[in-house]
Amino acid sequence: MKYIGIDYGTKKTGVAFSDDAGQMGFPHGTLITTPRLPEELAALIKEKGAEAIVMGESRNFSGNDNPVAEDARKLGDELAKLAGIPVHFEPETYTTQEARRYPDGSRMEGSPDVDASAAALILTGFFEREASKPQAPVYISIDDFAKVHVAIGTVLSAERVPETDKLLRLMVDLGEAEPRQIVSGINAYVESPESLVGRQLSFVTNLAPRKIKGLESNGMLFAVGQDDTFAFVTPDRQVPPGTAAH
Numbered sequence: 685m686k687y688i689g690i691d692y693g694t695k696k697t698g699v700a701f702s703d704d705a706g707q708m709g710f711p712h713g714t715l716i717t718t719p720r721l722p723e724e725l726a727a728l729i730k731e732k733g734a735e736a737i738v739m740g741e742s743r744n745f746s747g748n749d750n751p752v753a754e755d756a757r758k759l760g761d762e763l764a765k766l767a768g769i770p771v772h773f774e775p776e777t778y779t780t781q782e783a784r785r786y787p788d789g790s791r792m793e794g795s796p797d798v799d800a801s802a803a804a805l806i807l808t809g810f811f812e813r814e815a816s817k818p819q820a821p822v823y824i825s826i827d828d829f830a831k832v833h834v835a836i837g838t839v840l841s842a843e844r845v846p847e848t849d850k851l852l853r854l855m856v857d858l859g860e861a862e863p864r865q866i867v868s869g870i871n872a873y874v875e876s877p878e879s880l881v882g883r884q885l886s887f888v889t890n891l892a893p894r895k896i897k898g899l900e901s902n903g904m905l906f907a908v909g910q911d912d913t914f915a916f917v918t919p920d921r922q923v924p925p926g927t928a929a930h
Contacts (some may be wrong), residue, residue, distance in 0.1 A: 688734040689727065689783030690763075691776065691799050692742070692756040692873055693717060698799025699725070700807050701732055709807025722759060726766040740776035740806045756854035774810040817886070833890040834906050834929035836919055837864070842877040845897050852877050853899060858889060859926020867901035872915045886917040886929060 685706040691698035703748045715724055718766040729737070742753045757773070838857040840863055845851035850869040857863050866887060874880055886906035893902045902916040906929075908915050918929075 685736065686732065686734050686763055687736045687738055687807055688725075688729055688808070689738045689740075689803040689809075690760070691740045691803040691806055692759055693799060694755070696799050697721060697725075698801070698803035699728065700800055701734065702805035702807055702811070707811055707844075709804035709811070711804045714799045722766055723839040724760045725759075725763055729763075729767045729769070730921060734767075734769065737763055737767070737771040738807050738810045739763075739771055739773050740803070741773040760820070772808050772810060776806050776809075776812070783880045826864055831890075832888060834886055835859075835889050836884050836923050836925065836929070837887045837889075837903075838925045839880045839883050839885060842874075842880040845879055845899065846899060851897060852880075854880070854905075856885075856887060856903070857925040858887065858903075859924060861900060864889075864902045865900060866903045866905065867896040867899050870905060870907070870914075883916075884918055884922065 686704055687701075687706055687709075689698075689700040689702070689709050691700075695717055697715045697717050699715060700709045701712050702709050712728075712791050715721060728734075737760060739756055742756055760771045760773065805824050820836040835858055837858040839854055840857055841855040843853050845853050845867065848871075850871050852868055852871050852874075854866045854868060855863045856866050864887075871877070888904040891904050895901070906917055908917060
């Protein structure tokens, strides 16, 4: 999800955009603050495909509103209506001061990038704060759970996909008329592709086929963890290929 970050000022307004994953802000540029600013920003939002707005919430060091705070909130509300997307307000007490410093901490003078950099810092601060919030559990019904088919498959062959470091091409016996081809990014977690041959692993079997590096993958490996905690989900004894999990 892409976000636009806005650092409103009475003379200039800094603009930044996030990456597509919505994890970090990047400076875009500066607009002159005129009565046409809402329309110019709305056009930019449409052009870049932003799906949410993060406005700097201007406050002083005591936590009270700065003189521009009311105008910034009006701009945010108007922009949300024009663009039809939600607006979030992010405290920005230190962002302009931080943006005015070089990486070594020295202060820059009159840089045209200051306002855009401040907008990027506003965005990044918003993402960091959101990530630190406790996540509410997502509940599903038993009917939703029943839609996911997990079954045990026996790996018949395994080889690395050419020109990739992570992908393995597996041929898996799932108790069907023909083995399935499944492409999985597990190369880093195995001693060698050949070490998987003969092992019984868990697979999600009712995902729609998709192309990965030109290969059609007809399922997905079912595993737990990542990095140092990654582990396969395997039965504690041999079972017929295609045995369903429940």
